[in-house]
Amino acid sequence: MAVRREPGNWRKSSRSVNTSTCVEVGSTGGxxxxxxxxxxxxxxxxxxxxxxxxxxxxxxxxRFHG
Incomplete structure (x- = not known):
C-alpha cells in the first residue's frame, strides 16, 4: 500500500502578486x-x-491559447 504524502512548500507564481486569480503549486515528493x-x-x-x-x-x- 502506498503512503500518501500531503503536498508541502506551497508557492504562488511571482507573476501573480497583484492578482487574486491564481493557483499555488506544492511539492508531493514525486x-x-x-x-x-x-x-x-x-x-x-x-x-x-x-x-x-x-x-x-x-x-x-x-501550446495553450485563451
Whole structure:
C-alpha cells in the first residue's frame, strides 16, 4: 500500500502578486499538486513528475491559447 504524502512548500507564481486569480503549486515528493488560492479548502489535484514535466513543457512551448 502506498503512503500518501500531503503536498508541502506551497508557492504562488511571482507573476501573480497583484492578482487574486491564481493557483499555488506544492511539492508531493514525486510530482506536484495544484490548488486555487481563493478556495484552498476545496482541495487540490496532483500530477506525477512525468505529467508535471509534460505540462510545464507545453506551457513553455505556448501550446495553450485563451
Amino acid at each position: 510530482g506536484a499538486a495544484v490548488r486555487d488560492t481563493k478556495d484552498r479548502a476545496a482541495g487540490y489535484f496532483t500530477a506525477t513528475g512525468t505529467q508535471w514535466s509534460a505540462f510545464i513543457g507545453a506551457v513553455k512551448a505556448d
